[in-house]
Amino acid sequence: MAEIDKIDRKILSILQGDGRIANVELAERIGLSPTSVGERLKRLQRDGFVEGYGARLNPHRLGLGLLVFVEVLLDKTTPDVFERFAKAVQTAPEVLECHMVAGGFDYLVKARVANMTAYRRFLGETLLALPGVRETRTYAVMEEVKRDAPLPVG
Amino acid sequence: MAEIDKIDRKILSILQGDGRIANVELAERIGLSPTSVGERLKRLQRDGFVEGYGARLNPHRLGLGLLVFVEVLLDKTTPDVFERFAKAVQTAPEVLECHMVAGGFDYLVKARVANMTAYRRFLGETLLALPGVRETRTYAVMEEVKRDAPLPVG
DNA sequence: AACTGATCCTTATTTTCTAAGGCAAATCTG
DNA sequence: CAGATTTGCCTTAGAAAATAAGGATCAGTT
Structure with missing residues (x-):
């Protein structure tokens, strides 16, 4: 349940840098089919490795200098x-x-x-x-x- | 170019909490068509309000206690x-x-x-x-x- | 009054996601 | 050790979403 292999880590790493990447492209980068990557990601979310996704906003642009x-x-x-x-x-x-x-x-x-x-x-x-x-x-x-x-x- | 209205702020706010929300659903929550919201979002990214998207990972789950x-x-x-x-x-x-x-x-x-x-x-x-x-x-x-x-x- | 730019809409095409079903290798079990 | 189960991967097809094109409306401007 808490096992995590090298492919999982790669998924997390890519997703941490680009949370909006299309599953298709993510799968290409990983070297698996989109379905497989989707299943892995679902598991990673279910097991609490991924807590959510968010836009990174520029605080200065928002007047928070x-x-x-x-x-x-x-x-x-x-x-x-x-x-x-x-x-x-x-x-x-x-x-x-x-x-x-x-x-x-x-x-x-x-x-x-x-x-x-x-x-x-x-x-x-x-x-x-x-x-x-x-x-x-x-x-x-x-x-x-x-x-x-x-x-x-x- | 740096103007930002109430709708823009709402988009940013929602996106900050859920960076992977479908544009269709975002548009519903905003009360505009998906295309309009897409155009606004594109502008917000171009003007540097949105710097990117990322998955929120659980550090403890990753052994970073x-x-x-x-x-x-x-x-x-x-x-x-x-x-x-x-x-x-x-x-x-x-x-x-x-x-x-x-x-x-x-x-x-x-x-x-x-x-x-x-x-x-x-x-x-x-x-x-x-x-x-x-x-x-x-x-x-x-x-x-x-x-x-x-x-x-x- | 005509022009310009911004904002929004609808529609149609392309792309992506998702669910279903199947195959093969690894693992468990009696 | 043989059979059963699980796991991980695949392909395929239908559903959903993103995107691009084209057009209407309105405010501000020349």
Whole structure:
């Protein structure tokens, strides 16, 4: 059920780079018939290797020019801080990722906003408004050296 | 050329969530004919709003169970450190993202590896092997609270 | 008032997907 | 070890979707 061979990996790799490739062309590149590739892909989806497909949008083109990372420290004396913080983060559209980390702080938040003005608003009205947030450290991204690389499949 | 109306945003939003939706169904959801939606989409791609499509793979299913963030400080006395670091990062498959940030350190690296053993190897053989790397701070992710949320388009 | 460009439509052709059925090799089982 | 089952692949045919062509309408412009 969780077996995955070299052909499967190749399918995943190609699909990760071009999620809209026609099954016919994918089959050509793999060296199998379209039907076989289709069956493999169906299995890969059923078994949870492929979670979905999405268009990759250009954030700058959409007016989201500023990428920031925020380290968040919570006040552990407040009850339910973690649950409440996690829930609030889900509903904030600016937050693209949020991870609980081991180390000097509690959460690492990745967010995209239009500019510094928008960020100040987001920080004040969303992040700092949450109860239990003790401290935040903001790191504004000056240059995106590597962005959303594909997972190493092969 | 860079105009984008409400319909365009809806197209982008739907496509971001389901990049493989049939144009026919997309058109139904939008309320236009398939041809019109196709033309809009073509324009959105030509103008750089859509950069591509990709399958969303499950990293855990692929044996990449550990997500880490690494803060990297460079030794600015070494020449070309920034260029060399940036280039090395591109070729490392473990590195999913790398950003130059303003603040207490120089680069923030997001990487996925199988486990702590693999991470130690990556840290020693890839990151610390680079000339000019003065200090690194590793933050292992314990829980992924929010993962790869769609960009706020609407 | 005529032109231009943008946006949308319908229609017809080509391409792709999908489901059905079959073959052969590998694997399981008594 | 022989028979049965499963697995993975194939071809084929009908259904669905993408694409290209041609035309109508409307807003802004000369």
